[in-house]
Amino acid sequence: MKCESPKFQAEQLEERVLLAGNVALGIVLNAGGPSLDISLTGDADDNSLAVTTTGTGAGTQITVSLEDGGTFVPGVIAAPAPVLAAIAATVDAFSPSSITFNATFANALAGGAAIPLNVDIDLGAGNDTVAVTDTTFGGDVSVDTGTGNDTGVLVGNQFNGDVMVDMDGGNDLLHATFNVFGDNAGPFENLTFDMGAGNDLLEYGGNVFLNTGVVLVDGGDGHDRQDWIHGTPDDQYVNTSPLLPGWEVFDHADDSPTGV
């Protein structure tokens, strides 16, 4: 097949250039929200970002790390010095490729701060990976993996605000299991999974959508497949129903792909 030649050339290129993408960490006080917006912005290279929570109670820690040798660089910082000092005081450990925050930060991220903390992850071009696990978000979360063949992993999180996941062009994989969307209180939250152009795969199961507003799970252009992960419960949609455009294939073993 003709397509083998470019693939081979791309693999040769990757061997010559060991790509390790940097990610800019930004903190901006959005007075209009008001909210404190935390951004993690990748570059055109391959970025591999992981956000995970470990421990409980006062021992809770959130670690943000780059798994591929990339480093964190300063992004847009626009917040009063006391706010930045307060955030800095929650850092338990720091290296060029890993930042660990303590329970005070975890509590603020979960909604315990005076204003919501929103998180905006934008990894740009390249074949990027983002994994967010076991973390509670009180504010809005936006994930954009950009062009390239990207992998998104969302497992075991609680999202109390709006969630927007845009995998953009490329042949992307989104794995979303055991998350809870919505805080079960007004106003309703909106959820969008947009797989974008390209032949994409959504692996899902065990998620709960709790009194949410618009739930849009869009395969976009291309030949897209939703695959229920066997061994997980079906998704539950409580007082909401999902919009599911753009899917060519639903897992044959799951006779109720919407969970409704």
Ligand SMILES: [Ca+2]
């Ligand atoms: Ca990138």
Ligand SMILES: [Ca+2]
């Ligand atoms: Ca993509």
Ligand SMILES: [Ca+2]
């Ligand atoms: Ca698609």
